[in-house]
Amino acid sequence: MHEDIAERLAWVAVDWGSSQLRAWGLDERGEVLARGGSDKGMLALTQVEYEPALLEAIGEWLPPSGHVPVWICGMAGARQGWCEAAYLPLPARLDQLARGAVAPAVGDPRLNVCLLPGLCQYADGAQRSFDVMRGEETQLAGLVAREPGFSGLACLPGTHAKWVWLEAGTVVRFATCLTGELYGLLAGQSVLRHSVADAALDEPGCREAFTDAVREAASAPGRFSQQLFGLRAADLLDDSLPHGQARRARLGARLSGLTIGLELSALTDELPSDAAVTLIGNATLCDRYALALSALGRSSRHLDGETAVLAGIELAGLELAATGMGPAHPTGETP
Template identity: 60%
Template sequence: MHTDTDALAPLAWIAVDWGSSNLRAWALDQRDQVIAETSSDKGMLSLKPDEYETELKRLVSPWLSDSDQIDVMVCGMAGARQGWLEAAYLPVPTALDKLSQGAVMPRLADNQLRVHLLPGLSQTRSAAHPFDVMRGEETQLAGLVAETSDFSGLACLPGTHAKWATLEAGTVMQFTTYLTGELYQLLANQSVLKHSVGNDDLNDPACRKAFITAVSEIYAAPETFSSRLFELRAQDLLDGRLPSGDARAAVLAARLSGLAIGLELTGACRMPAADGPVTLIGNQALCQRYHVALNSIGLQTRHLDGDIAVLAGLRLAHRALTA
């Protein structure tokens, strides 16, 4: 849905975050301030390469004049191999203020737009680190660097595939992906545990306690992960101390979430990082869950909103491209 476009005369450029399932676009003025925004459910999975330009023009045409050619900075899956045009991964170490150097420009039928697709990051296997890739999250990390150009420390981007990155002076040195969100969904919806778990709420004291306890237990003994998963089913059948009905399913879901995230932390929080809190980048609810988990093992956090981060990263790339 478009926002009010009455004040679009000062449009200077357009920022786009193009994901697998949807995309968001923002109109920005000469001061890099958002003056309008819109979104669509036409993510990469819904489009063929020759359909991207049409969808983009459909979304942003109310913002365009007949004369000016507008730069469009795009991050995310539009630059994937199966997207609009592949923007090859940049290998780490990568300075996040240099992302625009790897941008590619698709050929367009209409000259009103000048589109730049930003690259992702890649990591080849070494003795210390595995093969890995990210696409989209690097722009959120660039938003962190836009806020603090010499940032050093450990950043976490929770999600279906959570990313943990070690930064030194604004450069991504290495990163690791954990399939925690996807693993949780598979276990909750397609395993025997689907008969026991429901929807949790960490604002509920019983759920919060179950979550924290599970994080602590698995962090101390990650080798017990598989057995503790089945223990959830047995606990549902045998534990008379649990509440009944939906409340019971919520507590067990919180425990499952704690086990999954706690297992992630056993690897991620042993990564080398500068002193200081873990920076969580993403939506408030999921980052709050990670905040609780990290606090339970003695680590502090700070939070950067995901939308704010991606916009800041796109601004940084645009400034570098037009400097």
């Protein structure tokens, strides 16, 4: 089995985030031969632990000899990660990410590692605020790989949700919302933790509780802080709610709707009325965002996150192959 993989392995793609790494082994045609991963994200690793963590995830796929390209996006390229791949400033062409890639020194001769850069945005006193991304730019490159010259608005939901404006395959602006983290802190650690539970929206009443909350927060974002405490008060006083777990699910759906509605509030005026927002990520979370957008009268379409990141990494690899260049080597290391 592993020998089969090793024989056909052409390259490896890795999405290495703060809390986990996900790796894919691919053949020459871009077919996924193997999947791996671990919870050894950037936050759990010191610099010298990256290569062992990588080998733990993909070592079994590697042929005994050879030099396999390993393309990595995400927090492994942060300053506090394996080796810094400095942010590219906007505007940033997504078919040119490889120009900001760096190659960390590795001990295992079978590895040819390349870290892709993130993007940064400087404040311009108007629409653009200081902002950064690492990892999402590679998923966006995947969108552009599939739809060259893409223009429009993309959203990548998550702990730190990204909204990205693209023009002709170039990122011209983006904004990050702390939505997922805010939800997690409120649901898990605030006074609301006794009143809410994570809810699938197909539980009775949860879908409506979610969309009502989206509309309330989007139309009156200034009441967000009151709406939050209102969840606790409703738990104490509202006789119209069900009891027990169903009550907590209903209030959890409402909390999720409030945080996503707050996120959408400032964007409502900018959401295209004539074109769909492109949601990139896992289906469950993108479905929830699609429902929230729909509650505000907007349409969306979905691009799977894994598909996007693989297409984005492949695009970076093609760029490098086309230019005949290897990645830059970080300052202070011998190529």
